[in-house]
């Protein structure tokens with residue numbers, strides 16, 4: 001069984017992420033979407049909320065599992081009986097960061113392969129931070145995020 005792990009902050013999940021999951025799900029037997037705790041980022045949503053929004057918005061994908069983790073990614077991937085990390089790649093700006101990260105993981109754990117999927121052109125401008133910024137100023141996020149995210153982010157902004 002070919003298992004791939006899609007790690008990320010997903011704060012919140014966007015249609016760009018969903019597009020990567022849908023496409024990856026046709027290439028692997030099981031996709032594990034792993035919400036991770038990034039100590040460098042202050043999240044808008046808790047890990048539980050992010051995982052819940054991911055679960056709701058990926059219901060149409062049958063071979064997907066949502067999980068959460070903190071710690072070393074290579075160890076997590078092996079615990080899941082996998083050796084594949086799938087990451088989405090947008091413009092040049094992602095490249096430097098992803099390249100460093102993939103090489104670092106390769107260095108500490110050569111069995112792990114990082115696979116990159118090119119974003120679909122309609123989502124190349126889309127990022128979780130862009131969505132948060134738009135929402136903060138009351139901008140339109142319809143069509144950019146799953147509808148459950150749209151609702152939840154509006155609620156969160158109203159609370160703040």
Ligand code: ADP
Pocket residue numbers: 007008009010011014015016017020038086087088089090094118119120123124125126127128
């Ligand atoms: P991280 O904090 O690890 O960067 P993100 O939640 O921002 O996590 O992103 C998770 C993964 O999804 C990353 O590989 C990122 O490059 C990818 N990604 C984010 N937005 C898009 C998009 N619009 N199209 C394709 N891939 C994307």
